[in-house]
Amino acid sequence: MENKKKSVLNFKKMKGNEKITYVVLYDFHSAKLAEKAGVEMILVGDSVGMSIYGYDGTEPVTMDQMIYHSEAVRRGALNTFIIGDMPFGSYTNDKNAVANAVRFYKEAHVDAIKLEGGRRVAGQIEAIVKNGMNVMGHLGLTPQSSGQLGGFKAQGLTAKSAKEVILDALAVQEAGAFAVLLEAVSMEVGQMVAKALDIPVLSIGAGMYCDGQLLLDVDLLGKTSVFEITFVKKFVNIEPLVLKGFQDYVKEVKAGTFPKEEHCYNMKPFEFEKLLKLVAMNKEDMKKKKYEIRLCSCKK
Numbered sequence: 355m356e357n358k359k360k361s362v363l364n365f366k367k368m369k370g371n372e373k374i375t376y377v378v379l380y381d382f383h384s385a386k387l388a389e390k391a392g393v394e395m396i397l398v399g400d401s402v403g404m405s406i407y408g409y410d411g412t413e414p415v416t417m418d419q420m421i422y423h424s425e426a427v428r429r430g431a432l433n434t435f436i437i438g439d440m441p442f443g444s445y446t447n448d449k450n451a452v453a454n455a456v457r458f459y460k461e462a463h464v465d466a467i468k469l470e471g472g473r474r475v476a477g478q479i480e481a482i483v484k485n486g487m488n489v490m491g492h493l494g495l496t497p498q499s500s501g502q503l504g505g506f507k508a509q510g511l512t513a514k515s516a517k518e519v520i521l522d523a524l525a526v527q528e529a530g531a532f533a534v535l536l537e538a539v540s541m542e543v544g545q546m547v548a549k550a551l552d553i554p555v556l557s558i559g560a561g562m563y564c565d566g567q568l569l570l571d572v573d574l575l576g577k578t579s580v581f582e583i584t585f586v587k588k589f590v591n592i593e594p595l596v597l598k599g600f601q602d603y604v605k606e607v608k609a610g611t612f613p614k615e616e617h618c619y620n621m622k623p624f625e626f627e628k629l630l631k632l633v634a635m636n637k638e639d640m641k642k643k644k645y646e647i648r649l650c651s652c653k654k
């Protein structure tokens with residue numbers, strides 16, 4: 355696999371020519387494997403709130419949590435384009451939007467940030483871009499405002515709602531974003547937006563006509579069975595394997611078959627002999643169920 359980090363210019367050139375591969379993940383080891391597999395973009399998503407912390411939604415996720423996870427992912431994928439996801443409440447105005455985007459860049463060395471919303475956050479996108487940072491927009495099903503959308507529901511299914519998504523996408527491009535992510539919108543809207551915009555349009559549940567695809571690692575690897583989602587394909591299903599791993603561990607510890615000698619450290623025999631003298635014991639004492647350790651006062 356090619357191991358050179360791609361830039362926003364590479365992604366622009368790929369539009370219409372080559373699909374962009376993009377995953378959401380949150381930790382060092384997954385980042386390392388994704389990079390090794392040739393994934394070109396990683397989003398450290400605020401879905402960490404649900405996938406890792408067990409929250410009901412993304413709203414409780416803090417900037418500090420996002421920075422910790424982004425730093426870990428950066429260390430695991432030095433040659434991959436990494437995007438930090440601005441959590442709920444971190445871009446309510448231009449000032450906090452720029453300050454929090456700067457935190458992602460300075461502390462976690464990301465290559466871009468992502469934020470949710472179209473026309474209503476065009477000002478914040480413009481402010482962040484004017485300060486030299488890359489922004490990806492996020493439209494359609496926007497989890498941070500899922501309450502306003504009436505839940506985690508697909509968008510752009512009616513002509514009226516589709517038009518809103520298209521207008522938002524144009525506004526995000528106009529504000530200077532380098533790419534747009536469409537989540538859970540109809541295939542038709544995915545296709546129309548991808549054709550209408552000059553910048554790459556990524557899909558997570560927006561169909562095959564977009565310029566690239568995104569899935570959460572927890573979904574595509576079958577790490578969780580919390581939700582059944584239309585746009586998810588489980589490429590492997592590791593949940594039963596993880597469960598079996600834990601079950602076998604419990605069984606072996608209880609049975610005393612783990613650990614074996616190969617899992618243990620050994621003292622050199624002469625050190626052990628010395629220790630027996632230091633604690634005034636002999637090998638027979640060691641075989642007893644219970645014995646008393648008497649530390650002798652000698653220095654050697």
Ligand code: KIV
Binds near residue numbers: 398399401402
């Ligand atoms: O946080 C996240 O994982 C996301 C994706 C669902 C797009 O924003």
